[in-house]
Amino acid sequence: MNKRAFSAPGKALLVGGYLVLDPKYQSYVVALSSRMHSVVQFKESEQFKVKVLSAQFDNDTWEYLVEKDEQENFIPKEINGKNNPFVEKTIFNVLNYFKHASKDTKYDVSIEIFSDSGFHSKDESVTKSNDKKTFNFHKKTITKVPKTGLGSSACLVTVLTSALTSVYLGDEFDVKNESVLSLVHNLAQVAHCQAQGKVGSGFDVAAATFGSILYQRFSPDLINELPNIKEVKTDYSESLYKLGKDTNWNFTHKRIHLPKGLKLVMGDVKSGSETTKMVAKVKKWYQDNLPRSEEVYHKINQGNIKFIESLDTLNKTKDTTLIDQIDNKDIESDVLLEARAAIEQIRENFRIITKEGDVDVEPLVQTELLNNVLNQSGVLTAMIPGAGGYDAIAIIVTENCEIQKSNDEIFEKVTFLDLKQEDLGILEEHPDYYENLL
Ligand SMILES: Nc1ncnc2c1ncn2[C@@H]1O[C@H](COP(=O)(O)OP(=O)(O)OP(=O)(O)O)[C@@H](O)[C@H]1O
Ligand SMILES: C[C@@](O)(CCOP(=O)(O)O)CC(=O)O
Incomplete structure (x- = not known):
């Protein structure tokens, strides 16, 4: 089995709160050393399956069987009645984006999530370490552990998108390549908005992808205009492919860093x-x-x-x-x-x-x-x-x-x-x- 790992940083919006929702205003977004991590393994399989394990949160696990609807869209279905809209929408978008390129290849994918201690309250947690990393393990499920506000869902979606995209792109998935980052960003923004049920400014996903940046948002219409497959019987992957690859999102993400000293x-x-x-x-x-x-x-x-x-x-x-x-x-x-x-x-x-x-x-x-x-x-x-x-x-x-x-x-x-x-x-x-x- 191939095995790769990715991480993405949390964020702090130092200036630009509220105004950043309007594309005309610039904001200053700092990426943080608290990171979310994904470790991905996969093999080809008879049945399309994606399993996501977040062991730090009482061994939270989401297991999806991926089926096709009448329009041939990939639909992930969780088999144990567990719900995580951020995981589900990420799988939905990445798989449908690559639908045409991947032909009928089916995968058995397993992704482990690790979350640095900065994202959640450390109360009632224990640490586990090896000689490289330390993580906090909680007795409760993810939704019951208080957050600190560093943008855990945006980081989760970004590292999951990276993990799944790497399955399809293999060696071409190089996070130093700007077009790879753009693709991950675009797919992660779509998934994050769908999971949140609203189109926010997207500064958190942009920072998770590109790091510390001056940010000016994309037009919310880009995402609002994607077809809702619950209402319209259509090939979602075609619209998503155009939006992911061929559309200019017309947003600013210029690298910045705090002054020396x-x-x-x-x-x-x-x-x-x-x-x-x-x-x-x-x-x-x-x-x-x-x-x-x-x-x-x-x-x-x-x-x-x-x-x-x-x-x-x-x-x-x-x-x-x-x-x-x-x-x-x-x-x-x-x-x-x-x-x-x-x-x-x-x-x-x-x-x-x-x-x-x-x-x-x-x-x-x-x-x-x-x-x-x-x-x-x-x-x-x-x-x-x-x-x-x-x-x-x-x-x-x-x-x-x-x-x-x-x-x-x-x-x-x-x-x-x-x-x-x-x-x-x-x-x-x-x-x-x-x-x-x-
Ligand atoms: N480590 C993780 N493992 C699995 N799911 C996670 C993890 N971290 C976050 N999530 C998902 O993200 C959700 C939290 O998202 P929410 O938007 O409420 O908070 P947030 O992104 O941390 O907010 P803020 O921008 O205020 O920091 C969780 O309920 C869970 O679905
Ligand atoms: C108010 C707002 O501009 C910033 C919210 O930032 P935070 O989640 O509090 O870091 C909303 C948004 O940008 O989506």
Whole structure:
């Protein structure tokens, strides 16, 4: 049996929350060292089967028999009554994409999923390791273990898409090849949207695939226009093939990385904010308050762009005193002040939405926490990532700064996550590194 392994990173949307849903706005998405992994093995078989095992979550297993409907579309059917829409939609899309190329070849595919500890609360878990990797094992099924908000479903879909695509493409599946990444991205976006039942901005799947990026979304019509095979009797694979391979998705995913000497620190505060409800409330506030709401978005966007530009300037600067200025709480340089002011402009306007829209984008407790964080030495700036709410904070600090070890009572409710910014998205991993975890 062939055996290969892949991984994809979690994400933090540092600037661009809500605005990223509109293709006209840019966002700054950081990929994280917390990764999801897939280990895939397959052989040709009489019966088409895909088995996915996520042993860390009480040995969760999903086993699909793949059959064809009247229109010859591949339909995965779970045989033990277990449901995981993200797994099912990924299998559905990858298999139908390759339907024509694969002719009638049937496979028996087995995929193991491994998830780095950053994605879920470690409470009540035990670690298992070999000399290469350590993973946390939970007593509960995946849906019962609290998440930290790093985008586990997007990473899962991305590594599963990689695993299944590698079955079909063999040696041509090279994750250093941009067209391979584009194909995985396109198929993973489709599967993720279908599993979520909505077309989000897709920044999480884009970061899982391409790594840390400036992101501007694709048009939601691309996915909305795919046929719904429950309503229309049609060959789905034809439309999907065009969308996966021959369509220009027209989205931005330009590589970025944090400036030298700086690092990202993420703090998990308390899970509980529901992104879908928050997005609905912010959209309602926006519609009810036009044209003023557009001005608020405009100011947030100005802040986003100022932040992106100041990080770009920092990436190019030769000024060696800047890190000391941050460490000594003596920030004088224009570019550092600009980066701070940009985030303040974004936060100020998110607080307007919070108040007027009655939606906790930057609730008072988070405002107080972030303001306290800004007073610590070594801190350049701090924000609520993504949709905001009570979930998390993101802090950009100097490499020497050890804020995550602080005993200051302001961090009483904060659990710092053991992760860092990473440049790359999908990586090919060594399949043996996942064996004999004890
Ligand atoms: N390790 C895993 N094994 C199997 N399924 C997983 C795994 N991680 C995530 N999933 C799937 O993803 C679902 C969680 O997706 P959901 O969109 O609710 O959270 P998320 O992507 O982590 O959200 P956020 O963007 O807020 O971080 C799980 O219920 C499960 O179906
Ligand atoms: C509010 C939104 O812009 C970001 C949500 O980000 P997160 O899942 O909170 O990291 C929604 C989206 O982009 O799909």
